[in-house]
Amino acid sequence: MRLIEKIVAWFDLRLQLGAPIGDIAKHQVPRSSASWFYVFGSAALTVFILQIVTGILLALIYVPSAGEAWDSLQILNHNVALGWFIRALHGWGSNFMVAIVLIHMVQVFLFGAYKFPRELTWIVGVLLLLVTLGMAFTGQILRFDQDAYWGLGIGASIVSRVPLIGPWAVRLMLGGPIIAGVTLSRFFALHVFVIPGVLIAFVGVHLLMVLKLGVNEWPMPGRIVRRATYLQEYRELTHKDGVPFVPDAIWKDIVFAAFVLLSIALCAVYFGPFGPSGQPDPTIIQTAPSPDYFFLWLYALLSYLPPSAETPILLIGPAIAIVVLLGLPFFAGEGEKSWKRRPIAVLVILLLAVGLGALTHLGTYTPWSPVMNAWSSLPIPSAYLRGRTALERRGALVFQAKQCHNCHPR
Amino acid sequence: MSTETRSTSRRALLVKVGLFLNGIVGVALAVPIVRYLLSPLAREKNPGYQSWLSLGQLAQFPAGQTRLATYRNPIVNPGDGQTANIACWVRNVDDRTFQVFAINCAHLGCPVRWFPQSNLFMCPCHGGAYYQDGSRASGPPERGLFQYQHKIEAGNLFIQAGELPTPGQPVAIKLGGKSPCACEPPCA
Ligand code: FES
Numbered sequence: 001m002r003l004i005e006k007i008v009a010w011f012d013l014r015l016q017l018g019a020p021i022g023d024i025a026k027h028q029v030p031r032s033s034a035s036w037f038y039v040f041g042s043a044a045l046t047v048f049i050l051q052i053v054t055g056i057l058l059a060l061i062y063v064p065s066a067g068e069a070w071d072s073l074q075i076l077n078h079n080v081a082l083g084w085f086i087r088a089l090h091g092w093g094s095n096f097m098v099a100i101v102l103i104h105m106v107q108v109f110l111f112g113a114y115k116f117p118r119e120l121t122w123i124v125g126v127l128l129l130l131v132t133l134g135m136a137f138t139g140q141i142l143r144f145d146q147d148a149y150w151g152l153g154i155g156a157s158i159v160s161r162v163p164l165i166g167p168w169a170v171r172l173m174l175g176g177p178i179i180a181g182v183t184l185s186r187f188f189a190l191h192v193f194v195i196p197g198v199l200i201a202f203v204g205v206h207l208l209m210v211l212k213l214g215v216n217e218w219p220m221p222g223r224i225v226r227r228a229t230y231l232q233e234y235r236e237l238t239h240k241d242g243v244p245f246v247p248d249a250i251w252k253d254i255v256f257a258a259f260v261l262l263s264i265a266l267c268a269v270y271f272g273p274f275g276p277s278g279q280p281d282p283t284i285i286q287t288a289p290s291p292d293y294f295f296l297w298l299y300a301l302l303s304y305l306p307p308s309a310e311t312p313i314l315l316i317g318p319a320i321a322i323v324v325l326l327g328l329p330f331f332a333g334e335g336e337k338s339w340k341r342r343p344i345a346v347l348v349i350l351l352l353a354v355g356l357g358a359l360t361h362l363g364t365y366t367p368w369s370p371v372m373n374a375w376s377s378l379p380i381p382s383a384y385l386r387g388r389t390a391l392e393r394r395g396a397l398v399f400q401a402k403q404c405h406n407c408h409p410r
Numbered sequence: 411m412s413t414e415t416r417s418t419s420r421r422a423l424l425v426k427v428g429l430f431l432n433g434i435v436g437v438a439l440a441v442p443i444v445r446y447l448l449s450p451l452a453r454e455k456n457p458g459y460q461s462w463l464s465l466g467q468l469a470q471f472p473a474g475q476t477r478l479a480t481y482r483n484p485i486v487n488p489g490d491g492q493t494a495n496i497a498c499w500v501r502n503v504d505d506r507t508f509q510v511f512a513i514n515c516a517h518l519g520c521p522v523r524w525f526p527q528s529n530l531f532m533c534p535c536h537g538g539a540y541y542q543d544g545s546r547a548s549g550p551p552e553r554g555l556f557q558y559q560h561k562i563e564a565g566n567l568f569i570q571a572g573e574l575p576t577p578g579q580p581v582a583i584k585l586g587g588k589s590p591c592a593c594e595p596p597c598a
Contacts, residue, residue, distance in 0.1 A: 065489040065491070066489055066490050066491045066492075066493045067488075067489050067490060067491020067492070067493075068489075068491065149493065150519065150520050150521065150535075153514060153518070153519030153520065153574065154518040154519055154520065154535070156519065156574060156576050157514075157517070157518040157519040157576045157577055157578075158518065159576075159578075160576035160577055160578030160579055161577055161578045162578065166576075166578035166579070167576070167578055167579045168451055170574075170576055170578070170579070171450045171451055172447075172448070172450055172451065174450070174574065175450050176450055176485065176487075177459045177483075177485060177572055177573040177574065178483055178485075178493070178494070178496070178572075178573065178574045179493055179574060180483070180486075180487065180489075180490040180493045180494055181487045181488070181489030181490040181491070181493065182450075182487065182489075183493075184489075185489070279492060280491075280492065280493055281492035281493075281495060282492070282493060282495060282496055282497060282513070282521070283478075283480045283492075283495045283496070283497040285478070285497055285513060285521035285522075285523055286523075287521065287534065288534035288535070289520055289534070289535060290535075299535075299536075302517075302518065302535075302536050302550065303535075303536035303537060303550060305550065307550050307551065307552045308552070310550060310552070311552075368536060368537035368549075369533075369534055369535065369536070369537050370532045370533075370534070370537060370539070372523060372532065372534050401527060402527050402528045403525045403527045403528040403530075404528065406525065406528070406532060407532075407537075407539075
């Protein structure tokens with residue numbers, strides 16, 4: 001024991017990290033915030049660390065070349081011991097990460113945590129959401145299969161619709177005239193260097209602000225946030241009714257982190273890795289590309305928007321959504337925090353959840369798409385033919401022979 | 411003025427000089443970096459964005475039928491693998507009139523498929539459909555299929571291709587923007 005203490009002391013004399021870490025650990029947080037509702041931020045961080053570790057492990061085998069990426073994924077799946085498991089962990093980790101980040105955001109929104117003085121924490125959080133979605137999309141591209149190839153085509157087509165700069169933006173996105181090796185290389189650079197770098201920086205700032213400003217207290221209906229008095233009130237609250245972060249609050253974070261990691265591992269073992277689907281060969285057109293789970297709602301939306309409204313909605317919609325999210329703490333920076341007194345906030349969340357849920361559900365069975373492999377001479381059920389005129393039966397024959405089943409299944 | 415403040419102000423000046431030098435070096439480095447990043451935009455320097463290439467003998471495309479054809483993209487890099495193979499649909503109307511459609515749906519680029527019995531192109535993604543002449547039939551596409559310019563030389567069908575057709579592109583708008591029936595080849 002003495003030896004360990006000596007070693008620790010040796011390091012601390014040089015690093016001088018013991019005191020600040022001790023301060024962080026012991027800093028007082030409102031007793032009410034040591035709650036199970038407050039575990040999602042740290043859970044997102046835990047999954048992010050898992051993604052870094054599994055990502056590095058995958059990079060040991062993966063080849064970021066359009067000609068070889070797909071084969072290297074097959075090798076990971078079949079030839080490398082437990083390669084499939086690492087791929088599955090990374091894939092499921094990404095799904096969990098997006099989900100947890102969204103839950104965290106909803107919780108922060110409903111608890112009014114974005115209000116003064118935590119506006120910037122919220123803004124960085126919104127940027128973190130965008131960056132996380134960026135990771136999810138670029139990651140899906142690195143799984144360089146048919147879905148990834150045509151997904152890039154969809155991305156390029158959307159980008160091309162931007163007025164004026166569209167065609168140039170497409171070429172910058174693809175790195176050349178077509179979707180090819182350079183395209184994969186730049187998405188690899190984005191997924192592995194650029195976006196993670198940004199993500200780590202933002203996470204650092206986000207965490208720093210959580211520590212400096214203190215975690216949001218549990219919102220009480222009627223306790224109004226005012227810029228003039230809030231800081232003082234918060235200080236009093238943590239003094240009077242505070243508990244040290246370690247161990248009173250952190251044990252829940254730790255337990256939940258373990259639960260999340262276990263869930264990811266179980267999903268990975270049970271469901272296995274995602275794909276890859278068919279080879280990224282653009283001459284194989286027998287394919288029905290669809291995006292990963294978190295972009296299915298967009299896929300459905302793209303099918304239902306009327307053609308004339310599509311471009312404006314597609315280009316302006318996300319911009320408006322981002323501006324609203326970023327601007328939220330500025331037009332609602334004070335006032336009531338509790339969701340019990342903010343019916344509109346609750347309604348907005350419900351509306352979004354129902355809308356996105358419905359679109360996602362539609363995206364899973366694509367009622368708008370022709371059944372490309374419907375057997376065209378599938379017989380018309382005899383119930384429809386009984387007692388029909390000769391002409392009507394002739395019509396049934398046409399229906400049967402003209403591949404009408406593709407779009408009009410029974 | 412005491413010696414101390416004089417020397418600090420001199421050092422402050424030196425800091426400024428140092429920053430200025432870094433600024434110059436920074437710009438000198440930024441210019442090539444930005445040009446490197448923007449290199450995909452320099453079309454003139456990348457020949458082959460639109461070049462003539464053969465789809466093969468005319469005999470492969472019987473009159474009155476629509477057949478899938480493939481070609482290798484004019485620009486190929488070593489790492490491209492299969493992605494440089496591109497497919498397109500060739501419609502031989504009457505042995506004199508041809509139409510060559512891009513495989514990419516005019517909505518968001520998914521691969522359209524030809525269904526000979528129903529005489530329709532259908533898209534697997536969002537349910538877009540096109541008539542046999544490439545004009546829009548239904549679904550989210552705003553326009554008909556993209557068409558490649560083509561010519562017939564020495565019994566071979568040539569098309570001008572090399573760039574992924576996307577809805578916002580000037581080339582794409584030029585090609586097949588109106589109903590293809592309305593124009594006789596060479597479709598320009
Ligand atoms: S890409 Fe063909 S309908 Fe959307």
